Amino acid sequence: MHDFDFVRPQTVSDAVRALATPDAQALSGGQTLLPAMKVRLAAPAVLVSLMHIPDMVFVRADGDVLRVGGATTHAQVAREAAGAYPALASLAARIGDPAVRSRGTIGGSLANNDPSACYPAGVLASNATIVTDRREIGADDFFQGMFTTALEEGEIVVEVRFPIPDAARYEKFIQPASRFPLTAAFVARHSGGARVAITGASESGVFRWHEAEVALTSDFAVQALDGLAVDADGMIADLHGSSAYRAHLAGVMTRRAVAAIV
Amino acid sequence: MPKDGGIGDSPKRREDVRFLTGTGRYSDDINIYNQVYAYFVRSDVAHGRIAGIDAEAAAAMPGVLRIFTARDFEGVGGIPCGWQITSRDGSVMNEPKHPVLADGKVRHVGDPIAVVVAETLAQARDAAEAVVIDIEDLPAIMDMRAALTPDAPLVHEDMGTNLCYDWGFVEDNRQAVDDAIAHAHHVTTLELRNNRLVANPMEPRVALAEWNAAADEYTLYTTSQNPHVIRLLMGAFVLGIPEHKLRVVAPDVGGGFGSKIFHYAEEAFCTFAAKALRRPVKWVSSRSEAFMSDAHGRDHVTKIELALDENGKFLALRTETLANMGAYLSTFAPSIPTWLHGTLMAGNYTTPLIYVNVKAVFTNTVPVDAYRGAGRPEATYQLERVVDKAAREMGIDPVDLRRRNFITEFPYATPVAVEYDTGDYHATMDKLLALSDHAGFEARAEESRRRGMLRGFGIAHYIEACGIAPSNLVGQLGARAGLYESATVRVNATGSISVMTGSHSHGQGHETTFAQVVGDMIGIDPAQVDIIHGDTARTPMGMGTYGSRSIAVGGSAMVRATEKIIAKAKKIAAHLMEASEHDIELKDGRFTIAGTDRSVAWGDVTLAAYVPHNYPLEEIEPGLEETAFYDPANFTYPSGAYGCEVEVDPQTGKVTVLSFTAADDFGNVINPMIVEGQVHGGLAQGFGQAMMENCAYDADGQLISASYMDYAMPRAADLPMFTVDSTCATPCTHNPLGVKGCGEAGAIGSPPAFVNAVIDALQRGGHDVTHIDMPLTPDRVWEAMQERGVRDA
Numbered sequence A: 001m002h003d004f005d006f007v008r009p010q011t012v013s014d015a016v017r018a019l020a021t022p023d024a025q026a027l028s029g030g031q032t033l034l035p036a037m038k039v040r041l042a043a044p045a046v047l048v049s050l051m052h053i054p055d056m057v058f059v060r061a062d063g064d065v066l067r068v069g070g071a072t073t074h075a076q077v078a079r080e081a082a083g084a085y086p087a088l089a090s091l092a093a094r095i096g097d098p099a100v101r102s103r104g105t106i107g108g109s110l111a112n113n114d115p116s117a118c119y120p121a122g123v124l125a126s127n128a129t130i131v132t133d134r135r136e137i138g139a140d141d142f143f144q145g146m147f148t149t150a151l152e153e154g155e156i157v158v159e160v161r162f163p164i165p166d167a168a169r170y171e172k173f174i175q176p177a178s179r180f181p182l183t184a185a186f187v188a189r190h191s192g193g194a195r196v197a198i199t200g201a202s203e204s205g206v207f208r209w210h211e212a213e214v215a216l217t218s219d220f221a222v223q224a225l226d227g228l229a230v231d232a233d234g235m236i237a238d239l240h241g242s243s244a245y246r247a248h249l250a251g252v253m254t255r256r257a258v259a260a261i262v
Numbered sequence B: 001m002p003k004d005g006g007i008g009d010s011p012k013r014r015e016d017v018r019f020l021t022g023t024g025r026y027s028d029d030i031n032i033y034n035q036v037y038a039y040f041v042r043s044d045v046a047h048g049r050i051a052g053i054d055a056e057a058a059a060a061m062p063g064v065l066r067i068f069t070a071r072d073f074e075g076v077g078g079i080p081c082g083w084q085i086t087s088r089d090g091s092v093m094n095e096p097k098h099p100v101l102a103d104g105k106v107r108h109v110g111d112p113i114a115v116v117v118a119e120t121l122a123q124a125r126d127a128a129e130a131v132v133i134d135i136e137d138l139p140a141i142m143d144m145r146a147a148l149t150p151d152a153p154l155v156h157e158d159m160g161t162n163l164c165y166d167w168g169f170v171e172d173n174r175q176a177v178d179d180a181i182a183h184a185h186h187v188t189t190l191e192l193r194n195n196r197l198v199a200n201p202m203e204p205r206v207a208l209a210e211w212n213a214a215a216d217e218y219t220l221y222t223t224s225q226n227p228h229v230i231r232l233l234m235g236a237f238v239l240g241i242p243e244h245k246l247r248v249v250a251p252d253v254g255g256g257f258g259s260k261i262f263h264y265a266e267e268a269f270c271t272f273a274a275k276a277l278r279r280p281v282k283w284v285s286s287r288s289e290a291f292m293s294d295a296h297g298r299d300h301v302t303k304i305e306l307a308l309d310e311n312g313k314f315l316a317l318r319t320e321t322l323a324n325m326g327a328y329l330s331t332f333a334p335s336i337p338t339w340l341h342g343t344l345m346a347g348n349y350t351t352p353l354i355y356v357n358v359k360a361v362f363t364n365t366v367p368v369d370a371y372r373g374a375g376r377p378e379a380t381y382q383l384e385r386v387v388d389k390a391a392r393e394m395g396i397d398p399v400d401l402r403r404r405n406f407i408t409e410f411p412y413a414t415p416v417a418v419e420y421d422t423g424d425y426h427a428t429m430d431k432l433l434a435l436s437d438h439a440g441f442e443a444r445a446e447e448s449r450r451r452g453m454l455r456g457f458g459i460a461h462y463i464e465a466c467g468i469a470p471s472n473l474v475g476q477l478g479a480r481a482g483l484y485e486s487a488t489v490r491v492n493a494t495g496s497i498s499v500m501t502g503s504h505s506h507g508q509g510h511e512t513t514f515a516q517v518v519g520d521m522i523g524i525d526p527a528q529v530d531i532i533h534g535d536t537a538r539t540p541m542g543m544g545t546y547g548s549r550s551i552a553v554g555g556s557a558m559v560r561a562t563e564k565i566i567a568k569a570k571k572i573a574a575h576l577m578e579a580s581e582h583d584i585e586l587k588d589g590r591f592t593i594a595g596t597d598r599s600v601a602w603g604d605v606t607l608a609a610y611v612p613h614n615y616p617l618e619e620i621e622p623g624l625e626e627t628a629f630y631d632p633a634n635f636t637y638p639s640g641a642y643g644c645e646v647e648v649d650p651q652t653g654k655v656t657v658l659s660f661t662a663a664d665d666f667g668n669v670i671n672p673m674i675v676e677g678q679v680h681g682g683l684a685q686g687f688g689q690a691m692m693e694n695c696a697y698d699a700d701g702q703l704i705s706a707s708y709m710d711y712a713m714p715r716a717a718d719l720p721m722f723t724v725d726s727t728c729a730t731p732c733t734h735n736p737l738g739v740k741g742c743g744e745a746g747a748i749g750s751p752p753a754f755v756n757a758v759i760d761a762l763q764r765g766g767h768d769v770t771h772i773d774m775p776l777t778p779d780r781v782w783e784a785m786q787e788r789g790v791r792d793a
């Protein structure tokens, strides 16, 4: 690890200011950034910790919206969202291991947008809104492909607002080594229709399975998915599975999620 | 009933107090005043010519003492290989040079090219990034078959071939085996790969070397399973340091699984640099470095053919194996696919004719050497898979087919040059079937079927050979070392005992078990006995710990030394009581004149030995300290029956292991709890190999499973509770404790059981899948089901 400065602002505006210095980078749980620094793939000059900004650490149900502060750990979401949005709490409870959940945050996970991360599926299927220090971004606009988001340089995820669906379920099939999703599906039944988000599978990162959404919106049942399949084209192929296998898993995980809801 | 804390009792592991409270002393816990840090610059390509190394700018960076390259090692020996194999044509194996630092060419990702030594690790690493290395890429030689084609590029040009050796065993059987297979009623053929593994001990390797100018003495602290072997190899063959000037210490070592047997370049480098720089030099491997510099395990590709008669009697067995050596020969690499593999191909069966051919091949990969089981898992896997396949093809129950071929009379001389002294394979099989409720399997399978799952039962019966010996035989087989073990038993004046053993404990619990043996023999509290190991300055020349040899060989040496102690102590006791030594009996720590109530205590005798006022000085020397070297007459042959039950999710290919049962014959058992723990560990590693672990390279020679993000290690939650039994004991006939060894059994016997169970589940589900190469990850199981659809009902 190279030398760096470390600052610990207490407010979002102080953090934004600190991030304006050259080579500054936000640090939340450090579960992604610190390993990258240790192997010297990242070498920020200044680390701006977001973990001590009280306005960014909370889980609050506000009517039919669940609001989660950008620096809230997976462990806190797992505990505190269990009543209002159990499917999201269950997603958070299955990220990594206890150490990772006690440090890693929703903001860090979304900003990173790992193609195999869990939260992007929950956010996309929930049709959540990502609130930053300067604007609000809809989930459909936020994720822009592997490790790419709508965030600008120095922009901070301050809060995520989840419309709470009528019912939802996250089905995760783990990659045996990393235990990230090899492929996972988040299915949400909203009053306006169903949303299905698949993570881990695609070379373009998290995506919505539109055909399945249409089918489930007209008939929310496993049989509605009969004959539907995710196209293997564009799916990730690696040591842990072919693109055909991932496409197949997307179907299986979606069906299981639907079966668990109905 | 075992004595309290004696042989057969299960006292808790005394070493765990320090391991579990963070007070162990591992190599990295040792820091020497004024030490500096080494950082290795390693090749990031698999194969290439080193066109230039520019270290000038790096050398000028803060804190840098010196940057070393191959040029600094001119006149220094290469890393030696400890075993020479002779090919079928009588020629000795091709043995490439293995320089400490890459010389002219790099041959695998991770091959060390240069070393920066600096005041701090960060400075060394910063400077290492500034070392500019110009490498002209050469085509990577990855596939063993392609490597043996005539126009293949060469890992070592000067050898003119990528073949290390072409070994035939037993060559005289070849024709008879071919004939038997050609005329057999049935021949079952199986082609398989034994997957490459990374050992992954919890503690990465460390080397810390110091040179004492006044005495011209070196000390090397290293993570080794056998410090004396390192002292001999490094001192005599690499650096030319006489042994009395070189001390090698392997303090607490956090697991090895074989990977810490070998002499590594980093050890030689630090020792060399400590003198060159007149500063202690420390190197600590990162986990990433471990993946590309610790010797890997396994990596065999095999075709096996089993010939049977119409009753299922095995007539002949023929195997052809390609064994990956990697880019250089690691210390014991040549012996693993040969003497530790070919000699086991009889398994538990009476197969009269066996021929094993092994071609060892160089590739642009990390060197491959012993890993828990070393050769025996490869043998067992082939055999127990092909037997299962034969059973299916012939419509014979797999348990029954094995039973029809079990060896039942001992001693039994196999056609592959070894003689099993004892065993009772029907007993372990019976025990397995009972403990695993085999009779209830069909009902459980039906219950799974109702849930849409496929349940299967898999079985394997293994033989292993531990405590490779005797030395004169292994010398004939090409070993460049002896395989005895040593122990010094030092009785102190007040009766407490220090045992200096040549064995090395890196997790096995020797400090507990060895003390149990000595305490039991004398009849004193084992707390009075301490076990000292891992330091060439404190222990007699010993060969260390691997191959499940410690209790069988090291324990026997300790017994012999203790017997000498007891014999001498009896003489002293006889003198004290004015009796004949032949009338003296030792029981519960007291020497008694037989048939009388006259006795002296152990402590009276030990005190007399060191304060010899009333002592037979004319007949015996004062003091009570004895050393024994023990060279076994034969291997020991543990065996056992393993069974496991799995459930396959047909939608995802995911396999869940529901139960695992192990019925082992380890001969006599010193500490059943520790033995059970060893079996658990072995089973977990066997599970890892069968289901999860896969060291994979791409076609360019990049290691793609180079971290825990892609190399899947098993965790406790992946495994079921194990049912483990070792009561079917047939004691070894040729060592004093009647022990056989248990360290590797789990890793040897379990992989075929897991795979057989999955194949059984798929077959029962109507999938005509006869084989899947390990690891049986969900994607592989699913792909196999897709390829081989569902049989018509």
Ligand SMILES: Cc1cc2nc3c(=O)[nH]c(=O)nc-3n(C[C@H](O)[C@H](O)[C@H](O)COP(=O)(O)OP(=O)(O)OC[C@H]3O[C@@H](n4cnc5c(N)ncnc54)[C@H](O)[C@@H]3O)c2cc1C
Residues within 6 Å of the ligand: A025, A026, A027, A028, A029, A030, A031, A032, A033, A034, A050, A070, A071, A094, A095, A096, A097, A100, A103, A104, A105, A106, A107, A108, A109, A111, A112, A114, A116, A117, A118, A119, A151, A155, A156, A157, A158, A178, A179, A180, A181
């Ligand atoms: C062993 C292990 C297992 C894991 N398993 C899983 C898993 O199963 N599923 C899963 O989804 N993830 C998994 N993760 C990743 C984990 O969820 C991380 O917490 C997450 O990816 C990053 O969150 P963080 O708070 O640690 O971010 P950091 O590492 O601190 O930062 C990551 C990136 O985001 C930026 N950033 C951080 N916070 C913000 C913010 N509020 N606004 C804008 N940018 C920000 C940083 O600058 C950096 O570029 C695992 C990680 C590990 C180490």
